[in-house]
Amino acid sequence: xxxxYDAVIVGSGLAGLTCAIYLKKAGLxxxxxxxEPELNETNTFYAQGGIIASTDDDSAELLRSDLLRAGAGxxxxxxxxxxxxxxxxxxFDFLIDEVGIxxxxxxxxxxxxxxxxxxxxxxxxxxxxxxxxxIEDSLIDYALKCGVxxxxxxxxxxxxTNNHHSRDTQEVYREREVMGVYALNNREGVIETFFxxxxxxATGGTGSLYFHSTNPVSATGDGVSMAHRSGADIINxxxxxxxxxxxxxxxxxxxxxxxxxxxxxxxxVDHQGIYFMKExxxxxxxxxxxxxxxxxxxxxxxxxxxxxxxxxxxHYKGSSPLGERFSKIYHTCKKGGIDITKEPIPITPxxxxxxxxxxxxxxxxxxxxxxxxxxxxxxxxxHGANRLASASLLEGLLWGKSAAEEIISNGREIKxxxxxxxxxxxxxxxxEAFDPLLIDQDMKAIxxxxxxxxxxxxxxxxxxxxxxxxxxYAHRIMRFYKSAEINKEIIELRNAVVSSxxxxxxxxxxxxxxxxxxxxx
Numbered sequence: 001x002x003x004x005y006d007a008v009i010v011g012s013g014l015a016g017l018t019c020a021i022y023l024k025k026a027g028l029x030x031x032x033x034x035x036e037p038e039l040n041e042t043n044t045f046y047a048q049g050g051i052i053a054s055t056d057d058d059s060a061e062l063l064r065s066d067l068l069r070a071g072a073g074x075x076x077x078x079x080x081x082x083x084x085x086x087x088x089x090x091x092f093d094f095l096i097d098e099v100g101i102x103x104x105x106x107x108x109x110x111x112x113x114x115x116x117x118x119x120x121x122x123x124x125x126x127x128x129x130x131x132x133x134x135i136e137d138s139l140i141d142y143a144l145k146c147g148v149x150x151x152x153x154x155x156x157x158x159x160x161t162n163n164h165h166s167r168d169t170q171e172v173y174r175e176r177e178v179m180g181v182y183a184l185n186n187r188e189g190v191i192e193t194f195f196x197x198x199x200x201x202a203t204g205g206t207g208s209l210y211f212h213s214t215n216p217v218s219a220t221g222d223g224v225s226m227a228h229r230s231g232a233d234i235i236n237x238x239x240x241x242x243x244x245x246x247x248x249x250x251x252x253x254x255x256x257x258x259x260x261x262x263x264x265x266x267x268x269v270d271h272q273g274i275y276f277m278k279e280x281x282x283x284x285x286x287x288x289x290x291x292x293x294x295x296x297x298x299x300x301x302x303x304x305x306x307x308x309x310x311x312x313x314x315h316y317k318g319s320s321p322l323g324e325r326f327s328k329i330y331h332t333c334k335k336g337g338i339d340i341t342k343e344p345i346p347i348t349p350x351x352x353x354x355x356x357x358x359x360x361x362x363x364x365x366x367x368x369x370x371x372x373x374x375x376x377x378x379x380x381x382x383h384g385a386n387r388l389a390s391a392s393l394l395e396g397l398l399w400g401k402s403a404a405e406e407i408i409s410n411g412r413e414i415k416x417x418x419x420x421x422x423x424x425x426x427x428x429x430x431x432e433a434f435d436p437l438l439i440d441q442d443m444k445a446i447x448x449x450x451x452x453x454x455x456x457x458x459x460x461x462x463x464x465x466x467x468x469x470x471x472x473y474a475h476r477i478m479r480f481y482k483s484a485e486i487n488k489e490i491i492e493l494r495n496a497v498v499s500s501x502x503x504x505x506x507x508x509x510x511x512x513x514x515x516x517x518x519x520x521x
Contacts, residue, residue, distance in 0.1 A: 001190070002424065005031050007198040007407060008181055010156050010223065013042035014393055015375030016202030017139040018094070018400030019364075020148045026408045031194070032148060033183060035155035035488060036218055040136045043204040043215055043376060044393065047132030048258035048328060050124035051393040053091035055113055058121045060084040070118040070288050070388035072515040074236075076381020082362045083382050083391075087398045091125060094397065099142045101135060103127050106319065115263040116389035117286040124390045129258050129326045135393065153186040155488045156222065159199060159230045159371070160422055168421040176231055177369035179414060182425045186488050191425040197414045198370055198407050201227060201358065202400070205376040206240070209500050210351035211444075211451035214246050214256040220492040221499025223377035227358045228502060233367040235379050236356030237506035238517040241387050242456050243352035244268075244292040247345065248307035249336045257310060257329060257347055259389050262286060264325065266312035268296065269344060271305055290386050290516040293349040297456045300348065309344035349456055353392060355383040355516065356506065364403030370412065374399045385515020431485040439489050446473060446496055454504050458519045460511070466504045473497050 006028040009016045020032050034041070052063070063084045068075055095101045103125040104112040113122040127134040144150075160180040162171040180195040203223030207215025228234050245257040245268075262268075262285040268277050280295035281287035287295075296308050316322050322341050323330040333340050357379035364372040375396040382395055453459075453466035474497045481494050513519045 001192045003031075003192065003194045004419070005029050005194065005196045006411070007200060008033060008194050008196040009200045009202055010181065011042070011202030011204060011375070011377070012039045012140070012150065013044035013202060013204055013375055013396065014135055014139065015396030015400040016200065017143050018397050019200050019202065019374055019404045021139070021143050021146055022401055022404035023407060024143070024146045024148045026404070028408070030148065031151055032143070033151045033154045033156060033181075033194075035153070035186070035222075037153050039140050039150055039152055040133070041216060041218060042136060043219060044396070045133045045136040046214065046216060046256065047393055048129040048256055049116055049260040050114055050126030050131045050390045051091055051135070051397070052088055052123055052390050053111075053125045054088040055121065055123050058088075058123050062120060063088070063123070066118060066120055067382070067388050067391065068384070070386050071384020072386055073384065074514060075384035079362060079380040079382040083395065083398060087394045088123070090397055090401065091394065094401070095135065099138055101127070101138045114260050116259045117262065117283075117292065118288045118388055124260070126260065128324065129260065129328045132393070155184045155186055155491050156226065157182040157184055157191060157425070157486070157491055159226050160193070160195070161230050161368070162418070164230070165423070166418070166421045167423060168418070171421070175369055178230065178371040179419065179422060184486060184488065184491065189487070191427070191486065193422070193424050195419045195422070198372065198411055200364070200372040200374060200403060201377050202373070202375045203377045205354040206499050206503070207351045207354075209446060209450050209496055209503070210455065211447040212246065212348060212350040214243050214254055214350050214352045216254065220496045222492065222495045223373065224357055224502065225495035225498040227366065227368070227371070227373065228498060230368060230371075232371060233359040234357065234502055235359045236381070237503045238510050239355035239383070239385050239515060240351060240454075240503065241289055241353040241355055241516045242293040242349045244289060244296045244349050245310050245347040246350035247333065247336070248348040249346065252332065252336045255332055256352075257345055258326070259289070261310065261312050261326060261329070264312070265315040265317035266310050267315050268292070269309050269311050270299055270303060271309065288386055289352075289389070290518065293456050294518060296347070296349050307346045307348045310347045311344040312340055313342055313344065351455075353387050355379070355385065355387050356503075360399070362402060363406035364399050365406065372403045372407070374403050385517060427486065428483055430483060432483060433485045434480060434490070436489065439493055442473060442477060443493055443496060446470070446500055450500055450503070454500075454507055456518065458507060458517070460508070460519065463504055463508050467501070467508065470497060470501050470504060474501060
């Protein structure tokens with residue numbers, strides 16, 4: 001089946017939805033595609049802390065300074081200046097005034113700004129600790145009201161490019177450009193062709209490449225892998241930010257304990273109740289995430305324990321009751337037998353945010369014609385070597401809007417006969433089904449390799465071992481991918497091993513420890 005659109009957006013998180021809303025309101029024929037059955041199964045949905053917004057006692061210069069300090073000076077200055085100028089007001093202009101999101105307020109009725117690590121001001125707005133799901137669900141509702149078309153349960157297989165896919169031999173000599181995507185209808189098992197003069201990748205991050213992660217299982221590096229295979233530039237892939245405090249629990253996996261707890265007074269302690277962060281940084285619990293993650297990891301290693309503890313019960317300084325301010329964390333922990341108002345929370349570091357990605361400019365444009373990337377899958381250079389807390393949601397919001405404006409103003413037409421020269425997907429005649437256990441085992445092997453050798457603390461020897469192991473996995477995975485009866489899990493596995501190889505290769509190239517890329521000499 002062949003479809004034609006002005007824009008195809010792959011991913012239904014904050015960045016993709018923002019882009020879709022602006023494009024639809026401008027009259028473009030668009031579709032938002034997601035591989036999950038539920039539209040809100042995104043990284044955005046699981047974000048707890050908040051989003052940077054304008055406040056009277058803040059300034060662009062101060063926010064700029066905080067971003068550069070957190071990013072170890074590795075940031076793209078053009079992206080930083082663009083962000084601090086246009087980002088914070090957009091929370092009010094779009095999310096609050098247009099979409100109608102009501103963020104948490106004080107008893108006096110004022111916006112309740114909170115603080116997180118490495119911020120010099122309370123500039124983060126939130127909805128209790130449900131910020132991500134509040135934003136995500138509100139944007140989906142608003143997008144539907146605007147008439148945005150969604151296709152759930154559709155897994156993008158590959159980008160369509162003129163050089164690689166066209167039957168017209170003259171396309172080989174032209175500039176490479178993206179002309180759509182091939183996507184698997186998960187329910188029907190059919191790969192469909194979606195032609196478009198603009199493709200926007202908003203596929204999220206790479207957390208699920210690691211054994212411990214705060215990301216949903218869907219974060220398998222899909223967009224990075226697809227863009228790389230098509231020839232797009234991938235940069236800063238070595239910078240994987242680990243969150244220092246994910247819940248350590250036998251039955252509750254991938255649950256984030258928001259940094260905003262530490263912003264409201266929580267302290268990291270060991271099993272003897274000893275506060276230890278001052279040994280690692282003068283900023284203590286509010287040091288940048290890479291420092292805190294390494295400190296917790298180091299403490300776990302030296303103690304022989306499997307986790308450390310976060311004590312909010314004895315140090316909470318918020319004005320509203322603890323169980324209300326952090327209701328999501330409170331109720332989730334309570335289900336696991338932990339009362340955060342009375343006892344410390346078991347925590348461990350986990351892969352959280354991909355600071356690298358597909359290289360883009362301030363308009364979301366990649367190195368490939370007609371291809372845009374927004375949100376975590378992109379690398380604007382804003383975060384440098386380490387992301388400032390609560391900057392990612394605003395980055396997705398701002399670049400989602402910016403990419404839409406670029407497409408509206410400067411979008412190119414593609415002649416129909418050029419689409420006609422692109423064939424539909426063809427599958428091998430001898431395609432066979434593979435045991436899901438084999439796919440699951442290969443994914444776990446990748447995750448353990450990345451966690452052990454390309455994780456919080458790296459060594460050159462460990463990275464070389466990871467590279468060799470991943471090359472072996474990739475050879476096997478690519479071989480059975482070509483002969484497999486294609487499904488979502490096999491597509492994700494291929495993307496996972498390619499993205500893992502990119503991360504490890506980048507880490508080997510960059511021998512200098514900086515930010516969240518820490519190599520022990």
